[in-house]
Amino acid sequence: MKILVVCGSGLGSSFLIEMNIKKVLQELGLKAEVDHADLGSAKGSGADILVGTRDIAVQLYDIGSEVVSLDNMIDIESMKTKLIEAIDKLKK
Amino acid sequence: MLFFKFLMNDVLSQPSVLVGLVALIGLLAQKKPVEQIITGTIKTIIGFLILSGGANIVVGSLSHFGTMFQKGFNITGVVPNNEAIVALAIQTIGSQTALIMACGMAVNILLARFTKFKYIWLTGHHTFYMACMLAAILLAAGFKGISLVVAGSILLGITMVIFPALAQPIMKQITGSEDVAFAHFGTIGYILSGYIGKYIGDKSKSTEDIKMPKGLTFLRDNTVAIGTTMMLVYVITALFAGKGYVEKELSGGMNYLVFSILQALTFSAGVYVILAGVRMILGEIIPAFRGIALKIVPNAKPALDCPVVYPYAPTAVLIGFLSSFLAGIVGMFILIAMKATVIIPGVVPHFFCGATAGVFGNAMGGRRGAVIGSFAHGLLITFLPVWLMPVLGNLGFANTTFSDADFTVTGIITGNVARFFGSTGIYILIIVLLLVLFIPSFSKRYVDTAKSQKTV
Numbered sequence: 001m002k003i004l005v006v007c008g009s010g011l012g013s014s015f016l017i018e019m020n021i022k023k024v025l026q027e028l029g030l031k032a033e034v035d036h037a038d039l040g041s042a043k044g045s046g047a048d049i050l051v052g053t054r055d056i057a058v059q060l061y062d063i064g065s066e067v068v069s070l071d072n073m074i075d076i077e078s079m080k081t082k083l084i085e086a087i088d089k090l091k092k
Numbered sequence: 093m094l095f096f097k098f099l100m101n102d103v104l105s106q107p108s109v110l111v112g113l114v115a116l117i118g119l120l121a122q123k124k125p126v127e128q129i130i131t132g133t134i135k136t137i138i139g140f141l142i143l144s145g146g147a148n149i150v151v152g153s154l155s156h157f158g159t160m161f162q163k164g165f166n167i168t169g170v171v172p173n174n175e176a177i178v179a180l181a182i183q184t185i186g187s188q189t190a191l192i193m194a195c196g197m198a199v200n201i202l203l204a205r206f207t208k209f210k211y212i213w214l215t216g217h218h219t220f221y222m223a224c225m226l227a228a229i230l231l232a233a234g235f236k237g238i239s240l241v242v243a244g245s246i247l248l249g250i251t252m253v254i255f256p257a258l259a260q261p262i263m264k265q266i267t268g269s270e271d272v273a274f275a276h277f278g279t280i281g282y283i284l285s286g287y288i289g290k291y292i293g294d295k296s297k298s299t300e301d302i303k304m305p306k307g308l309t310f311l312r313d314n315t316v317a318i319g320t321t322m323m324l325v326y327v328i329t330a331l332f333a334g335k336g337y338v339e340k341e342l343s344g345g346m347n348y349l350v351f352s353i354l355q356a357l358t359f360s361a362g363v364y365v366i367l368a369g370v371r372m373i374l375g376e377i378i379p380a381f382r383g384i385a386l387k388i389v390p391n392a393k394p395a396l397d398c399p400v401v402y403p404y405a406p407t408a409v410l411i412g413f414l415s416s417f418l419a420g421i422v423g424m425f426i427l428i429a430m431k432a433t434v435i436i437p438g439v440v441p442h443f444f445c446g447a448t449a450g451v452f453g454n455a456m457g458g459r460r461g462a463v464i465g466s467f468a469h470g471l472l473i474t475f476l477p478v479w480l481m482p483v484l485g486n487l488g489f490a491n492t493t494f495s496d497a498d499f500t501v502t503g504i505i506t507g508n509v510a511r512f513f514g515s516t517g518i519y520i521l522i523i524v525l526l527l528v529l530f531i532p533s534f535s536k537r538y539v540d541t542a543k544s545q546k547t548v
Contacts, residue, residue: 008312011216011370011371012216012218012399013396016397019379038314039312040314053402053403059313074272
């Protein structure tokens, strides 16, 4: 499974969310390839799950991957819930 | 001995290797498995080489732009873009930049550990850019070798805690909590916007009660945003430079409009490559820094990149960008009228920083705060680079420069201190700034609250 976190220039916020996701996955005992990139690179990345804050996520829906839209970059609990939801959907 | 000499002169003088070494140390300190240590180190070195490749792409495009602008308007035109200037700079001052960055992060950890300012600066690309700018300025001021790295990294570490501390009062207003700290080197512009908002605005009339079209969200895509605006800028410049001149001197016969469009898109392509390189360089270094910092500093406050505030006021984000960008255009015409070096409004700084200024302005002064505050921010980031360029040494002659307010403010202050008071001036500046950070940390009130916090 490949998870790609996306933000405007793919340097700061997406990287931070990536670090948090890696921590959460470790807690959950799940294995996935997690990376971060800018908006322009999201298409064609082949990621199963795309993650972004709400304002970025609106541009991710038509790519075709599962999208996790975060209301708040730093709310790890809600990110965890949404991520688990997306992973469950993929498994179906 | 011969091997040591080879190591010092031929291997470690290569900035890419030096950066790789920093990553290697970080990975070893975290006791990562061998395969991760190898891939991490190699990726970091490759990231640095990608950066150099991107610089070559950008340089070509920028020099054509510079020539056309000079011909068309008879003044120097500069496109402020952090990525471009840093990629250019590291060709010559890469080693100094790498050392200042690594040691500066250590200074950040020490300051957070021993003062009351618990901020850990996690916006790695800005650490990198600030390290690069400080290296350029100190070199231009005559610093060399160890004294360059020592002065540079202490200054860098100081900026990494002072700026989040300055932003914190308004951050508290925006997020409603003390937990989130802010790390983006545009702080001076944001707090300017915030305090202007406070005095002339009305906090209760928030931007978030206005409905705005969401059509401009495509500008969040860096590559597209730079490509689109640069096309406009290049084509207008080409029109002024004239068909004959461009086709004879620059394009080798290619139609001048097609040429300028392709050059504009080449600029965007170069920035894309540079971003990919920066991402790869930081990939191992920042998680290591975060891991080590959070272990060493109790009650550490991670300070985060500017989009952290966007979800709190999405409409202010849009208003801030538009207002700041408008100010950039107004400022550009003022500079043209003054026959000064002309700063072309860059869409990236106005988008990211203008948007943030909008959020800060709104938090303190509602709609009026967002509009006027970010307009003031836009003027600020248009005029400051003009004063920064003379203290940047050789880099001051590039057709690009640093954009965000804290780079320019820090650069102008340290550059001018060095120019008028020499290295002694820089050391005094460092001591004063350290006192500013340490004195409040040992005041009775802080020590008391720190003690009571520990017992809770």
